[in-house]
Amino acid sequence: MLFKDLSMFFKRLESTTKRNEMMVILADLFNKAKVEEIDKIIYLLDGRVAPPYEKLEFGMSEKLIIRSLAQAFLKSILDIENMYKEIGDLGEVAEKLAEEKEEDMEVLEVFKVLYDIALLSGEGSVEAKVNKLGYLIRALSPLSSKYVVRIILGRLRLGVGEPSIMDALSYAKKGDKNLRQYIERAFNITSDLGYVAKVFWEGGVDALKKIKVEVGRPIRMALAERLSSAEEIIKKLGKCSVEPKFDGFRCQVHKNGTEIKIFSRNLEDNTHMFPDLVQGIIQQVSNEKVIFEGEAISYNPETNEFYPFQMTVQRKRKYDIDKMASMFPLKLFVFDLLYVDGEDLTPLPYLRRRERLEKIIIPGDTIFLTNYIITNNPVELQAFFEECITEGLEGIVAKRLDAPYQAGVRNFNWIKLKRSYQSQLSDTVDAVILGYFKGRGQRAKFGIGALLVGVYNPDEDRYETIAKIGTGPTEEEWVKFREILDEIKVEEKPHNVESQIIPDVWVYPKYVVEIQADEITKSPVHTCGKNGEKLGYALRFPRVIGFIREDKSAKDVTTVKEIIEMYKLQKKEIISDNSVEK
C-alpha cells in the first residue's frame, strides 16, 4: 500500500465522528492492506513504531518537528511557530506548506524511516532526527506530510483508539463485532495489538485462542472509574470491598523463580529502578510463577510516615538508584493476583482472587496486603474513607465483589473516591486570570486552550502564578472566556504580575475564577511564594469550577500567605502511622 492511500483512509476517518462509520472505514483499510503491513499500520495509528512497552520512542516532538518543517519548507522557525499558533496543528502546517508530488512512498518505506528516526541516539542525533524528518516530509504529498507529523507527535486525532481498532478487525473478518472478545483477550494478555492483529490475520480466531499469559510479558492494567460520594458508590455496587488508595505508582509484578519484572501503569519495564522491591518480592512471595499488582509508595524509615508523591516519584530513575533507595525506601501494597503457576486468575471474581493473594504473600517488611472492608453501608464506607484520609492517603477504591480482573478497561468494577472529589473537603482557590494560551486540535478554533492564573501577594502588591488550567470549562465557556479576555488583553506582562511562564496572550489582572485542586505542591516554575532560589507553590490537578466569578474582584483572590497556610495544613493533616498495614 502506498502511504498516500493510507493517508486517504486517515482522511476519511477524520471526516466522520460516527463510530460505526469509522469502524467500517478502518475495516476497509485492514482488508486492503498487505498482511505484513497490518501490524505496522496499527503501531502508526498509536503514534509509534513498536508496541507501547518497548522503549522505542521518536525522541522528537513539537520543537524538533518545527525545526524539520522550517528546514523542509525553507521557512524560519518563527514562521512555523506562528502558523502553528494560528492553526493549532503542526500536521496541518505541513499540509499547507507542502506541494503535490508525482512519486509516493510505500507505507513500509515510511515506516522504515520513522523507525530509523526512533533508533537515532547519541551525539549529533538531534540534528540527524531533524534532518531525516525534513527529508521525509519533502518527499511526501501534503496529506501524507500531515499524517506523518501527527504520527510523530502521537496525536493522529482520527477518533481511533485501540477499542475502535479491535472492533474494526472483527468487522473486517466477520462483518460484525463478535470476534472482538477474542481479539481483546489476546491483546490484554500480550499488550501488543499489532502482533495480535497479525496473528488474527494469519491464523484467525483459533490462533488467537492459543495465545497464553506469559510471565514476563505485561498484562494491560485494569483502571478505576470515579464517583464523588459514598452513597453513589453503594448505589452502584451494593455490597462491595473498600481498599485504601495510595499515592505512589502502580506496579505489576511478574515473578518467574528468581527472575522478577516490574511494569508501570503504562507497561514500561521499570524493574531496574526498584532493587529493594525485587529483594522483597523474592523473599516474600513463595510461588514460582506469579503475576500480581500493587501500589509502591516511599516512606520515611525513621518515622514510618508515607512520603508525598513528589518524593516517591524520584525513585523513577536510571542512576543513583541505591542511594535513593536508602533515602526513600518503598513499600508495595498489593491488591490483586492475576496469575499463579500456570493458572490465569483474571476470570475469577475479586474475592476469590483476594483469597488466593493472601496465600502467596509471606509477611515481611516490603510487601503488604492492602487492608479492606466489605460493606453495603455508605456510612461505613465514608468512615473508612475518612480514616484513610487521616492516615495521609489519597482516598479509597471500592471494588465489585464478583467482578473478574478486567484488563485494559476503565469501568465501574473499580471506583475511586478521592478527597478532592468531595468539595467540602477539598481546597478550592480563587485565582485571577493573568493570560491565556492558544488551543490545539479541537481547541484551536476557540483560539484558547488554557488559562494562566495567579494569586495575590499584598506585601508586594502583585500577582504570582500558581497554575495553568486547561480543563473544566465547556466549549461554550471557552468561547466566552476568549471574548471576555480579549477585551482586556495587554501587549506586555503587566508590572504587577510575577511570572516565569509566558502565555500567548497577557491580560490585565481582573477576572476571578474558582480553581479546584487535589493538593498544593512545591513548584520550580510557579512564582507563588517563590523567594530567590526557593521553590514556589503550585496546584496539583487544577481545574476550573464554574465560570468567571462576578462577585469577586482581583484583589479578593486567595493570597500567597493563605496558600502557604494551606500547604502547611495539608502536611499536618498527614499523621501517618501506617496503621493500614496488616
Next chain:
DNA sequence: TATGTCTGCCC
C-alpha cells in the same frame, strides 16, 4: 564542566 532545552513518563 555547568546550564539550558526538550522529551517522555509518572501522577
Next chain:
DNA sequence: ATTCTGC
C-alpha cells in the same frame, strides 16, 4: 491525572 463531548 481531570474534564468535556459525540455516539
Next chain:
DNA sequence: GCAGAATGGGCAGACATA
C-alpha cells in the same frame, strides 16, 4: 457508559551549547 481528545504539575535523562 464508552471512547477519544483536550488539558494540568513535575521529575529524570539526553543532548546541545555556553
